[in-house]
Amino acid sequence: MAYSEKVIDHYENPRNVGAMDKDAQEVGTGMVGAPACGDVMKLQIKVGDDGIIEDAKFKTYGCGSAIASSSLLTEWVKGKSLDEVQEIKNTDIAEELELPPVKVHCSVLAEDAIKAAIADYQSKQ
Amino acid sequence: MSNVKTPIYMDYSSTTPTDQRVADKMAEFLTVDTAFGNPASSSHVFGWNADVAVKNARQQVADLINADPREIVWTSGATEANNLAIKGAAHFNTRKGKHIVTSKTEHKAVLDTCRQLEREGFEVTYLDPMDNGLIDLEVLKAALRDDTTVVSIMHVNNEIGVIQDIAAIGEICRERKIVFHVDAAQSTGKCPIDLEELKVDLMSMCAHKTYGPKGIGALFVRRKPRVRIEAQIHGGGHERGMRSGTLATHQIVGMGECFRIAKEEMATENDRLLMLRNRLYDGFKDMEEVYVNGDLEQRVAGNLNISFNFVEGESLMMSLKDIAVSSGSACTSASLEPSYVLRALGRNDELAHSSLRFTLGRFTTVEDVDYAIKQTRAAVEKLRDLSPLWDMYNDGIDLDTVEWTAH
Numbered sequence: 001m002a003y004s005e006k007v008i009d010h011y012e013n014p015r016n017v018g019a020m021d022k023d024a025q026e027v028g029t030g031m032v033g034a035p036a037c038g039d040v041m042k043l044q045i046k047v048g049d050d051g052i053i054e055d056a057k058f059k060t061y062g063c064g065s066a067i068a069s070s071s072l073l074t075e076w077v078k079g080k081s082l083d084e085v086q087e088i089k090n091t092d093i094a095e096e097l098e099l100p101p102v103k104v105h106c107s108v109l110a111e112d113a114i115k116a117a118i119a120d121y122q123s124k125q
Numbered sequence: 126m127s128n129v130k131t132p133i134y135m136d137y138s139s140t141t142p143t144d145q146r147v148a149d150k151m152a153e154f155l156t157v158d159t160a161f162g163n164p165a166s167s168s169h170v171f172g173w174n175a176d177v178a179v180k181n182a183r184q185q186v187a188d189l190i191n192a193d194p195r196e197i198v199w200t201s202g203a204t205e206a207n208n209l210a211i212k213g214a215a216h217f218n219t220r221k222g223k224h225i226v227t228s229k230t231e232h233k234a235v236l237d238t239c240r241q242l243e244r245e246g247f248e249v250t251y252l253d254p255m256d257n258g259l260i261d262l263e264v265l266k267a268a269l270r271d272d273t274t275v276v277s278i279m280h281v282n283n284e285i286g287v288i289q290d291i292a293a294i295g296e297i298c299r300e301r302k303i304v305f306h307v308d309a310a311q312s313t314g315k316c317p318i319d320l321e322e323l324k325v326d327l328m329s330m331c332a333h334k335t336y337g338p339k340g341i342g343a344l345f346v347r348r349k350p351r352v353r354i355e356a357q358i359h360g361g362g363h364e365r366g367m368r369s370g371t372l373a374t375h376q377i378v379g380m381g382e383c384f385r386i387a388k389e390e391m392a393t394e395n396d397r398l399l400m401l402r403n404r405l406y407d408g409f410k411d412m413e414e415v416y417v418n419g420d421l422e423q424r425v426a427g428n429l430n431i432s433f434n435f436v437e438g439e440s441l442m443m444s445l446k447d448i449a450v451s452s453g454s455a456c457t458s459a460s461l462e463p464s465y466v467l468r469a470l471g472r473n474d475e476l477a478h479s480s481l482r483f484t485l486g487r488f489t490t491v492e493d494v495d496y497a498i499k500q501t502r503a504a505v506e507k508l509r510d511l512s513p514l515w516d517m518y519n520d521g522i523d524l525d526t527v528e529w530t531a532h
Contacts, residue, residue, distance in 0.1 A: 003443070011443060017511055034529030035514055036474035038437055038454060038463065042513040059513040063439040063454070067511065112530075 003064055004098035010068035015075050018057040020044045028121025032112040039066045039106065043113040045077060045085075047121055053077050053085065058113075065103040069093050069110040082118055129496045131447040137334075137427060137486030138283050138311060139451060143379065144336040144487070150382045151338065154178060154375040164372045165363065175374045182381025189384040190309075190328070191319040192345055198364045199377055202342035203310035204234040205357075206329035207277075209344050209368065211238045213354030214275045214304045214327060215247055222272025228252040228260055229469040231279050235308055239277070256471050257420035258287040266297055275304045280312035280328075284453060284466040284482060285419030286428025288316060295324030304352060310334055310342075314387030315395070315425045320345060326352040332376070336487060337383030341376035344368075394487060398426035401485050401494050405429050408498030412505065414518070418453075418467055418480055427485040432467075432476040433501075435515040436508040441481060444504030448497050453480040475514075475524070 003011070019042075022029040026046055033040040039062030046055040056074035060067045072093060077085045093099075093107035134142075143151075153159050154175065164179045166172025183194040200206045215225055227239055229251045239249045250268045255261050260278060269276070276298050281288050291307055298305035306327040309318065314335040320328070331342035346352055346367065360369030406429055409415050414434035430453075433441065438454030453464030454477075463477035472480075483497065509515040517524060 008443075011440070014511060019516065031513065032530050035478070035524060036529070038439075038474075038478040040513055040529070059511055059516065061435060061512040061514045062437050064443040066437075067440060 006072075006097050007064055007068040007099070010071040010097070011064045014058075014067060014071040016055075016057050016071065016078075017059065019059060020046055020055070020057055025124050026121075028117040028119070028124070030113040030116025030118075030120060032116055033062070033066075033109050035061065038062060039109060041066065041070050041109050041113040043070060043073065043110075043117050045114075045117050045121060047082065051081050053080055053082070062106065062109075063103070065097065065099055065106040066109060068097050069099075069106045070113065072096060073110045073114055077114060082121075085114060085118065088114065129490075129492045131496075133448045133489075133493045133496060135483045135485060135489065135493070135497060136449045136451055137489075138286070138482065138484035140333050140339065141336045141486055142488065143333075143338050144383060144386060146386060147337055147379050147382045151375040151379040154378050160374070162374075164374055165361070175372075178374055178378050179372055182377045185381035185385040185388075186330070186343055189313060189318070189388045190330075190345065191321050193348060196320075196345050196348055198344045198346055198367045199372060200329075200342045200344055200368055201340055202333070203232075203308065203329045203331035204342075205368075206331070206342050206344040207232070207234040207306075207308055208238050209354065209357050210306045210327040210329055211235065211275060211277055212242065212357055213367070214306065214352070215242055216355040217353050218274035218304065222270070222274050223247045224270050224273040225249045225275045225277065226252065226265070226268050226273055227277040228254055228279075230254050230258060230282055230284075230466045231277065232283055232308060232310070235277050235279070254469055257423070258282060258285050258418075258466075258470055259420060259423060260289055260294070262290065262293055262297065265294060269297070269301055269303065273301070273303050275306060277306040277308065279308040279310075280318075281309075281315060281425050282419065282466065283311050284464060285430045285470075286311075286425045286484070287419045288312070288423045288425060291325060292323055298326075299324040312425070313384065314391055315427070317391070320347075327354070332380035332383055335383050335387050338376055338379040341373060341380045343380065395426045398485055398489075401489055401491065402426055402429055404491065405483060405485070405494050405498060406431070408494070409433075409501070412502070416472075416476060418470065418472060418476075427489075429483045429485075430467075430480060431483070432472070432480040433505045434476060434479055435512045435518055436479055436505050438478055438480055440508055441479075441501075441504055444507065445497075445500055448500060450484075451482045453482065454478045 058070040090107040090111040160174035162171025162175040164175040187194040328345040333339040418430040438452030467477040
């Protein structure tokens with residue numbers, strides 16, 4: 001399968017790889033997917049007092065498109081409010097990375113991951 | 126390692142390059158100043174010369190498997206040979222019964238042929254292999270019925286390289302007068318095959334996995350005791366009516382030549398490949414959470430199918446851009462299912478998704494292997510650093526106890 005240059009760039013130089021303390025009150029963690037399906041994404045956000053996402057980290061087990069989708073999303077969410085981030089759709093990710101139809105589920109997973117992270121953060125407040 | 130020529134080909138079970146000696150021979154049967162004639166043209170010298178070449182190739186193919194040249198039927202490849210054998214024998218024996226036995230780890234050319242027969246009203250039993258990929262003979266025996274007409278079991282598996290006990294299965298089938306078909310696409314030139322000894326009735330072969338050209342194969346059809354099959358392609362009555370169509374002289378000559386070379390060089394080549402395969406495996410042995418898929422002893426020399434747990438196969442291949450390998454990961458195909466062969470071994474889905482198949486061959490060098498080890502280790506390390514599963518494993522979390530959100 002041929003990957004777009006953007007997928008290859010994120011795969012080779014993934015942004016914001018890492019982990020934050022999932023028990024911290026200002027951190028929201030979303031983990032979606034299943035090893036049996038071939039992809040698991042863990043996305044974490046750190047939200048400031050002003051409701052703006054200060055930092056984001058990810059770790060992903062999955063194909064290049066899954067890694068690229070989560071890497072891209074961490075870039076996009078930083079500096080945005082939670083409401084703004086809720087607006088990000090999987091199609092935006094798929095479009096930006098030029099994902100072929102069989103890889104669209106990777107972008108869906110990324111959207112699910114950020115939604116889960118926000119929900120986790122909100123449940124702690 | 127500057128003397129390594131990239132990209133490196135380590136996907137010999139997918140196809141092999143045509144040996145230069147084979148390609149040179151093939152060129153003698155194409156252009157105007159060569160023996161380009163139709164082997165069926167019995168009225169002139171162009172036809173006679175082509176016919177001699179086909180006869181010679183038929184003998185060379187028969188020699189590798191210790192068969193009679195009259196038992197060789199040319200086909201377009203192993204897929205066609207599998208179709209001809211299974212459909213041909215099943216259809217011919219419908220008065221006896223309509224039950225077929227095969228295994229879950231067969232190539233799609235066998236499985237999909239069986240599926241088609243099911244649509245036509247046949248019943249098929251798909252045997253589960255043992256965890257090492259081999260067929261349990263007792264399980265096979267228990268599956269046979271009075272109305273079983275065909276058993277189809279591959280010699281060497283394309284993904285994991287394990288070698289089935291064809292001799293024993295042949296005895297079981299012969300005793301019950303069941304036609305035994307063997308898909309030998311992956312074993313010619315890799316395992317000795319003696320059809321005077323083996324009780325195999327039908328055997329599929331092809332050239333392109335044995336350093337010959339694509340587009341040519343053959344079906345062995347036993348004469349004594351005689352095996353009858355129904356033709357699937359009708360026309361000029363070539364190949365004793367079993368497979369019509371003008372013979373592709375240059376392809377056939379190529380298959381004959383590559384089988385001749387295989388017979389001569391198999392023993393030394395296997396020693397060398399085993400050395401390389403062991404070197405490759407030794408390069409990964411000290412890593413954590415690495416599993417070889419399939420039996421390591423009953424296995425062809427050039428195959429290493431290995432799972433690097435917590436790393437997904439497609440992303441691993443993406444890192445190995447200088448090395449051509451294949452993966453049992455779902456993401457390499459349009460379907461989202463991981464390798465059905467690895468799943469049939471009872472491997473969990475994670476390990477199936479994490480597998481890589483290295484298949485070494487005639488032109489693989491020690492330098493290639495060392496380069497592959499270095500690149501693979503680096504890629505696995507990088508991807509494990511990215512993997513949430515690797516973190517969980519290191520935190521002592523049992524992944525089977527986690528509630529995943531399957532999608």
